[in-house]
């Protein structure tokens with residue numbers, strides 16, 4: 508019998524390092540992201556979680572002086588390979604930021620923007636996408652009678668769900684969430700968490716969070732980062748009940764960080 512091939516996910520990083528100039532903010536991290544799972548990235552401030560997350564759809568390209576080494580595989584292709592269509596990549600791998608950032612446009616136009624950009628024409632087709640995206644983001648019932656109103660008139664929690672709907676409007680396979688609930692009240696946070704649990708039935712999600720209870724509630728896998736390295740990665744249940752590493756234990760118990 509031949510050697511057993513290493514387990515490979517269709518989306519994963521391999522020995523990924525990310526630099527700002529000569530400073531290595533992420534150090535040789537290999538992490539898999541399985542289909543229909545939520546992976547939480549946790550760790551103290553400045554340990555490289557957001558840098559790592561942003562690199563997964565090449566948002567870090569926008570930061571001058573940032574370079575990467577290693578691989579980010581999606582369906583057998585390295586997303587950093589020359590010739591990669593970054594716009595298409597970001598269609599496949601959507602991102603939602605910490606602070607809700609709707610466009611200065613109507614609710615409808617916020618959602619229709621991406622599909623239009625990708626060539627969808629016709630009112631009926633766009634209407635359908637707007638409705639289904641808002642439904643998937645659990646926002647439709649709250650906004651269906653005011654689609655032409657400015658998105659900025661929505662509450663913070665609604666704006667964040669709008670941003671999730673906007674990301675969903677172009678049918679991504681993967682959603683990257685950078686502390687999506689940290690600016691929200693507990694009720695809105697609960698709604699976003701419910702939404703994340705529902706969305707993982709359709710896609711895979713990677714989330715950065717400082718909220719340990721949130722990581723424990725919504726994620727299937729947890730990765731603990733410290734000073735740019737991956738200290739521990741396992742099923743969330745295991746990480747929170749019986750972590751291998753003392754540092755992980757201390758962090759999740761709130762003893763440091």
Ligand SMILES: Nc1ncnc2c1ncn2[C@@H]1O[C@H](COP(=O)(O)OP(=O)(O)OP(=O)(O)O)[C@@H](O)[C@H]1O
Pocket residue numbers: 527532550551552553554555556557558559570
């Ligand atoms: N644009 C940038 N230019 C230079 N250095 C940066 C830049 N962004 C982040 N860094 C540095 O990279 C390291 C990792 O930062 P990053 O924001 O990824 O950490 P983090 O774990 O997400 O932190 P936080 O939890 O506070 O958001 C830090 O030392 C930070 O100062």
